[in-house]
Amino acid sequence: MMSLIANETKKIALRFSTWLYPLIIVAIVIALSASYKSFVPDLDNVQLMLSINSISMFLVALFSIVLASAVVSSEFSYGTIKLLLIRPYQRWQILLSKYIVVLMYAIILTLFTVIMSYIIGGILTSFGSLTQDISISNPTFSENGDVTNVGQTAIDALGSRLGYFTIQLIFSSSIAFMISSLLRSQALAVGIGLFLLFVNSIAGGIMLMLVEQFQWFKYIFLAPLYYVSMYADGLGMDVKGLSPGLAIFVLAVYYAIFMALSFLFFQKRDVSV
Template sequence: MYNLILNENMKIYRRPRTWVMFGSIVSLVLIMSFILKLYGTEPITGWKAADSLFSLTQLAIIFCIVIAGDTVTSEFSSGTIKMLLTQSQTRGRVLFSKYISSIIFTLFMLVTCLVVSVLVNGVLYGFGGMNTPSPHGGVFHVLMMKYVTVLISAVMYVTVAFLISSLSRSNVLSTLLSILFFMLGPSLTATLKGFEWSKYILFANTDLMQYIVGKPMFQGMTLGLSITVLIVYFIGMNVLTWSVFSKRDVTA
């Protein structure tokens, strides 16, 4: 299994687009940090500045979705899936290695966003002020909570993309559908506020930060409910992914 995961990571990181993604995140952090430094009008700490760049994690999630969105589809479209399955590897092991590699990439991308934001703004403003008060606690505590919740959200969206990749035979289609789910899912869910069942929709529960700030998307929603919903969707999507992948024809 270790060799399979290592092989999948090599496939991800040897492609130029992967490093373009990382380069884009680092470049945007640098550009936005210097703009804030040059044109900011209020006193600010390095930690507060890093927190102000948290919105870049949304772009990082899109990059993660792109990777997960074609990880299975690309094997079928290129025909390399046949070689993978003829090397004494079961479909389950191959699928698991691809999924774990997608999750590792997601973690790596978000950690990169956090570390670069903190380092760059620490150099610009200093690394003090970790306990600077904010509406929801010290700025360091809030920033860490934001990244924990966005990691959970990212894993769910990557799982959706992975499922779509298993269902589709087109790289472009699976990637576009995955990005559309990410971009439009929460907005479409918000339009269904009038229905009691809408609180059980995946996209109503992916952002756990809504409970930290005390503003749930729907009345009656709780942190326990959202965690339960996410677990059910997580298990269901992975079971469906395995079911589809195990039955796909690799000779086509």
């Protein structure tokens, strides 16, 4: 199994896009940091990192979904799937190795983005304390207009956001991975994966607004996924009948279904090219 993971890691490492994505993120972080500094000169790097968190993490999700959408379908597009399956491994082992490498890349890209945001922000502004109270520089408000994060430290806020983002990232990447395992066309798989990413910000928001009127909407994965994404952006909201725990549970059920479909379909599918 480890040899399969090593082989898939090598494949991804040889892709030009694998190294291009981090460079794009660094360029965007520099541009955003410089822009924020021009508007708020006394902002330190910790406050800056929290301010650009939603944009930088969106890029991580975007590039991770592109990779997950192509990792299996590309084998069919390039005609290499037969060479892969003649190796002395079970199909589920081959698919699992690809999935593990996709998640590894997504998590590494997340950590890389956080570290680079901290370093770039510190160079352009100043290095702030991770234990500072962020309720003044990055306040969150309740529906009544009250500040809800009084006394919250930067490290707590960052940890909470990364935790929710990791859930969002794994779920979104898993959907894209399922699409990749179901389709032969790399272009179609990537296109559908990106479509789902962008449609979630619209359809998920609409469904979330309808949850209070139609409680069954909270069981459609777009609503809890959007709900979790709001917490990942530091914009947690109160929705009647829906809590972070319930949202994560619903996503976990869908996750199990999507992964089961991916492995079952790949195990049974015709691999003639």
